[in-house]
Amino acid sequence: MKSGxxxxxxxLPEAAANAPIVKSAQKRxxxxxxxxxxxxxxxxxxxxxxxxxxxGLPMLTVLNESFRTFEPGRIGSVEGAPLTIENYAELFLPxxxxxxxxxxxxxxxxxxxxxxIAFPIAYFIARYASSTMRKAAMTLLIGLTFLSALVRVYAxxxxxxxxxxxxxxxxxxxxxxxxxxxxxCVIVVGLLHYxxxxxxxxxxxxxxxxxxxxxxxxxxxxxxxxxxxxxxTIPLCIRGLVSAFLVSMTLGISAFIIPWILGRGRVMFIxxxxxxxxxxxxxxxxxxxISIVMMALSLLLIFIMSRLFTLLDRT
Amino acid sequence: MRRGQADTQINWQLHAGGAVAIxxxxxxxxxxxxxxxxxxxxxxxxxxxxxGWAEPITREKVPNIADIPQxxxxxxGAGNVINIPRTISALIWWYREDLVxxxxxxxxxxxxxxxxxxxxxPVPTLSSNLQAxxxxxxxxxxxRNMEPAWDFLKQLARSGNIGRIANxxxxxxxxxxxxxxxxxxxxxxxxxxxxxxxxxxxxxLSKMPAQSGFKTFVFHEGWCVLKNGRxxxxxxFANFAISPESNEQFNRDxxxxxxxxxxxxxxxxxxxxFNNEEMERHVYIPDWEHLSKQVNAWNKRxxxxxxxxx
Amino acid sequence: MRSxxxxxxxxxxxxxxxxxxxxxxLLFPVIVTxxxxxxxxxxxxxFPPTDLSTQWFVKFWNSGYLWSGFKNSVQxxxxxxxxxxxxxxxxxxxxxxxxxxxRDLTTTAFLSPLVLPGVIIxxxxxxxxxxxxxxxxxxRLLCGHLIVTIPYTIRMTLVGLTGxxxxxxxxxxxxxxxxxxxxxxxxxxxxxxxxxAGAIFAFAFSMDDVTISLxxxxxDTYTFPVALVGLIRSHFELTIxxxxxxxxxxxxxxxxxxxxxxxxxxxxGQGVYRx
Numbered sequence: 031m032k033s034g035x036x037x038x039x040x041x042l043p044e045a046a047a048n049a050p051i052v053k054s055a056q057k058r059x060x061x062x063x064x065x066x067x068x069x070x071x072x073x074x075x076x077x078x079x080x081x082x083x084x085x086g087l088p089m090l091t092v093l094n095e096s097f098r099t100f101e102p103g104r105i106g107s108v109e110g111a112p113l114t115i116e117n118y119a120e121l122f123l124p125x126x127x128x129x130x131x132x133x134x135x136x137x138x139x140x141x142x143x144x145x146x147i148a149f150p151i152a153y154f155i156a157r158y159a160s161s162t163m164r165k166a167a168m169t170l171l172i173g174l175t176f177l178s179a180l181v182r183v184y185a186x187x188x189x190x191x192x193x194x195x196x197x198x199x200x201x202x203x204x205x206x207x208x209x210x211x212x213x214x215c216v217i218v219v220g221l222l223h224y225x226x227x228x229x230x231x232x233x234x235x236x237x238x239x240x241x242x243x244x245x246x247x248x249x250x251x252x253x254x255x256x257x258x259x260x261x262x263t264i265p266l267c268i269r270g271l272v273s274a275f276l277v278s279m280t281l282g283i284s285a286f287i288i289p290w291i292l293g294r295g296r297v298m299f300i301x302x303x304x305x306x307x308x309x310x311x312x313x314x315x316x317x318x319x320i321s322i323v324m325m326a327l328s329l330l331l332i333f334i335m336s337r338l339f340t341l342l343d344r345t
Numbered sequence: 346m347r348r349g350q351a352d353t354q355i356n357w358q359l360h361a362g363g364a365v366a367i368x369x370x371x372x373x374x375x376x377x378x379x380x381x382x383x384x385x386x387x388x389x390x391x392x393x394x395x396x397g398w399a400e401p402i403t404r405e406k407v408p409n410i411a412d413i414p415q416x417x418x419x420x421x422g423a424g425n426v427i428n429i430p431r432t433i434s435a436l437i438w439w440y441r442e443d444l445v446x447x448x449x450x451x452x453x454x455x456x457x458x459x460x461x462x463x464x465x466x467p468v469p470t471l472s473s474n475l476q477a478x479x480x481x482x483x484x485x486x487x488x489r490n491m492e493p494a495w496d497f498l499k500q501l502a503r504s505g506n507i508g509r510i511a512n513x514x515x516x517x518x519x520x521x522x523x524x525x526x527x528x529x530x531x532x533x534x535x536x537x538x539x540x541x542x543x544x545x546x547x548x549x550l551s552k553m554p555a556q557s558g559f560k561t562f563v564f565h566e567g568w569c570v571l572k573n574g575r576x577x578x579x580x581x582f583a584n585f586a587i588s589p590e591s592n593e594q595f596n597r598d599x600x601x602x603x604x605x606x607x608x609x610x611x612x613x614x615x616x617x618x619f620n621n622e623e624m625e626r627h628v629y630i631p632d633w634e635h636l637s638k639q640v641n642a643w644n645k646r647x648x649x650x651x652x653x654x655x
Numbered sequence: 656m657r658s659x660x661x662x663x664x665x666x667x668x669x670x671x672x673x674x675x676x677x678x679x680x681l682l683f684p685v686i687v688t689x690x691x692x693x694x695x696x697x698x699x700x701x702f703p704p705t706d707l708s709t710q711w712f713v714k715f716w717n718s719g720y721l722w723s724g725f726k727n728s729v730q731x732x733x734x735x736x737x738x739x740x741x742x743x744x745x746x747x748x749x750x751x752x753x754x755x756x757x758r759d760l761t762t763t764a765f766l767s768p769l770v771l772p773g774v775i776i777x778x779x780x781x782x783x784x785x786x787x788x789x790x791x792x793x794x795r796l797l798c799g800h801l802i803v804t805i806p807y808t809i810r811m812t813l814v815g816l817t818g819x820x821x822x823x824x825x826x827x828x829x830x831x832x833x834x835x836x837x838x839x840x841x842x843x844x845x846x847x848x849x850x851x852a853g854a855i856f857a858f859a860f861s862m863d864d865v866t867i868s869l870x871x872x873x874x875d876t877y878t879f880p881v882a883l884v885g886l887i888r889s890h891f892e893l894t895i896x897x898x899x900x901x902x903x904x905x906x907x908x909x910x911x912x913x914x915x916x917x918x919x920x921x922x923x924g925q926g927v928y929r930x
Contacts, residue, residue, distance in 0.1 A: 070749040073745040073746060073749035074749045076741075076742045076745065077742040077743065077765070077805055078746075080798070080801050080802070080805065081765070081802070081805070084780060084783075084799070084801065085779075087783055088779035088780050088782065089779055091782045091783045092778070092782070102640070102641040104395065105392065105396060125648070125649045125653055126648075126649075128653060147673055150670045150673055151670075151677060154674060168910075169907055169910045169911070172855055172859070172906065173906045174681060174685070175859040175863075176859050176902055176906040177902075178863060178899040180865065180883055180895060180899075181688050181691075181895055181896055181898075181899035182684050182899075184519075184691075184895075185683075185684035185685075185687040186684055188687050191523070191525060192462060192525050193524045193525050195687075207462075208461055208505055208508060210655070222680075223681065226677060226680075226681065228856075231852055232810075232811070232814060232852075235811070235814045235848055235849055235852060236814055239815075254660075254662045254666075255662070255663040255666050256662050256665075259666075269813075270814055273813070273814050276766065276810075277769070277807075277810065280766065280770045281769070284769065284770060284772035284773065285772075286772055286773065286774060286865075290512055291516075294508065294510065294525075295468065295509055295510025295512050295516065296510055296652075296655040298648070300772065301773075301774050302512075303648065304772060304774050305774045306470055306512075308774060308778045310470035311470055311640045311641045311644050312392075313641050314778075314782075317778070321771070321775040321778075324770075324771070325767065325770070328767075328771070329763060331770075332770060333763040336759045336762060340755050515887050
């Protein structure tokens with residue numbers, strides 16, 4: 031979406047040549063544009079200030095720490111510790127790459143599944159559900175986001191753990207519940223429990239803004255429901271879908287308690303690596319280096335994705 | 346106990362689980378810790394001594410320290426005693442009797458296929474990796490020569506017998522009580538509590554024959570008085586807490602062994618009480634100072650070599 | 656024509672199946688939690704419980720430690736919601752008027768705290784703020800929570816604004832409305848549902864955050880989840896399940912009250928095309 035001024039502008043020049051009144055209108059519009067930019071800056075300012083002060087500067091502290099030498103047995107780096115890139119070099123060991131790829135891969139799977147499941151449900155709630163049903167669904171979804179993370183994870187553990195409620199069914203099906211494949215699946219399930227409700231809530235908003243007549247028109251022209259949704263509804267909801275996917279992805283990447291409990295400590299996400307460095311072995315420099323790498327990677331990923339979808343959006 | 350705390354108006358924080366998790370906050374807040382009396386154990390004393398955070402403990406300030414065995418006291422670089430020992434405890438191997446497939450007699454039993462997914466193994470940051478030191482001692486190494494331990498651990502990790510890696514004491518509790526796993530290594534006072542509250546049948550491998558490989562590590566917990574706080578109140582409280590009566594009462598409540606020689610030990614923890622001869626045979630006292638410097642390296646080794654095999 | 660109808664039937668059936676499975680999946684932990692909260696046993700034992708009791712609710716009710724955390728959390732969440740929603744909505748509005756390239760860049764920047772584990776944000780803030788050591792704990796927590804909630808309020812405002820085409824605003828302008836009037840009569844009412852959803856997320860996240868608060872709390876001022884973690888760490892109890900059930904119950908009651916007083920539909924909104 032462009033600002034109002036810039037969209038009106040292209041139509042003006044031909045008319046402006048012979049109508050002085052329009053010329054002054056043009057001037058007014060340019061003035062409005064300057065004012066719009068000004069108000070834009072003012073609107074952004076508070077949020078930017080908070081981010082610079084309480085995220086940007088603290089992250090610089092972390093960046094500084096990440097280049098320090100750690101002396102085992104101390105808490106963090108000693109003041110004036112010599113500079114080093116050792117903390118970063120170490121992360122290029124294949125085994126640390128493995129931790130990174132595992133985290134991103136599992137988060138990606140969970141986000142994809144979450145969006146695939148959430149979309150039809152959101153569409154149904156937004157379009158076909160009765161008012162009472164809608165209210166019930168919203169209450170449930172919002173209520174779910176308030177279910178304490180800790181409790182939720184223990185409840186899932188009780189259900190899917192190796193001595194959980196589903197254990198007899200799983201072993202009857204011949205599933206090896208001690209295998210790493212199963213544990214990874216349980217982690218994805220845990221992530222889904224967060225990302226599905228979030229995605230539904232986000233997508234309801236997106237579907238509501240969509241003109242149903244467009245889909246109806248496609249169907250009256252002979253398209254099946256499936257193909258009309260695939261060709262009309264989904265492309266029009268792409269921004270909502272991206273939002274849902276990105277929010278799920280970010281939740282997944284930074285998950286901490288889910289791998290800790292549901293992964294039985296046998297699967298470690300990057301947060302878990304960082305936590306033990308900050309909190310248990312007090313090797314701040316190494317923890318800081320992982321944090322910086324992770325931030326750079328994630329930002330890159332998200333930027334690429336939103337860029338990709340903006341391109342899709344335009345075509 | 347709580348009344349004693351109210352009387353003296355001090356803040357003391359109990360930090361269970363990861364031993365040094367609280368320390369980063371002090372580092373950040375130093376020189377204003379906001380806490381006057383800090384709980385710690387053999388390992389964290391080393392860090393506190395190195396950072397120079399604790400006030401000296403003297404007989405003038407804490408008269409009851411005279412009743413605490415000398416060998417429990419830890420000194421900082423300046424030669425001052427910094428800790429006020431409160432409880433003697435032990436890190437032991439133990440299992441749930443109702444869930445083990447057969448009676449465990451030696452460390453190698455952990456590799457038995459019948460233990461598939463049944464071991465709860467604490468991360469190196471828990472219990473300061475003494476679980477791995479046990480393996481090293483059995484295979485001819487010690488805390489300075491850990492290679493044999495890593496080899497054994499690799500075997501164990503590959504066997505698929507490790508069902509859960511405990512990141513905190515809570516994980517051990519939930520894993521063992523839920524029946525997910527049945528054998529583990531951890532603090533003896535916690536085991537007594539589990540037995541009492543959860544009514545599970547446990548067996549302790551704290552007094553096993555030498556060739557079994559199971560070792561026990563005795564340690565103590567207590568307080569230190571942090572600098573820049575209300576130190577007088579902290580001294581007063583600590584002195585009160587280690588007097589024979591309150592020390593005995595407190596340790597009965599938490600199933601620990603009192604440090605005050607005039608206090609009596611509760612009976613339900615006899616598996617952690619050792620006479621001199623037993624001490625010689627079953628107990629290994631590691632070099633805590635060395636351990637406190639190894640956590641970082643051991644943790645990395647774990648991440649790089651053991652974790653991927655799980 | 657027939658294959659088209661078949662395809663439609665298959666679609667309808669599979670959507671119904673997805674909905675059913677998802678509802679069961681989402682509700683299952685809630686049910687398990689409810690059982691845990693009423694479990695008479697002292698620990699997380701095999702499901703289902705052998706005996707029921709209300710002991711955990713009594714314990715929760717009588718725990719000064721938990722209540723103090725609860726009070727702090729509610730105050731904090733309210734403050735966070737107000738500030739984050741105001742800042743997020745205005746920033747979202749500004750972003751929606753940018754060119755696509757700038758929009759992507761700014762959105763990425765504002766989304767960045769979400770990809771950072773709370774561990775990093777909490778630790779970084781702890782280190783940074785300790786340099787000055789002037790801020791009390793409550794504003795520290797507020798700062799930490801703002802960093803993770805503003806991304807949601809911005810995102811949701813943007814989603815809410817998506818359907819509002821610039822033409823509507825232009826139409827209003829051409830009818831003589833100035834920018835401010837156009838904003839209050841056209842943009843804001845339409846973006847309202849997005850903003851409201853963002854506010855709800857902000858509140859929920861602030862109430863639920865563990866990792867950031869763990870680093871920024873101290874022994875005196877701590878949030879509800881931090882109190883729960885403390886409880887789990889010192890001696891694991893099912894009081895935590897009772898607390899969770901109570902919190903969820905409270906949420907549902909609040910939502911129902913909101914519905915009675917304002918109408919949930921009006922707060923969340925129905926969208927432009929709802930018939």
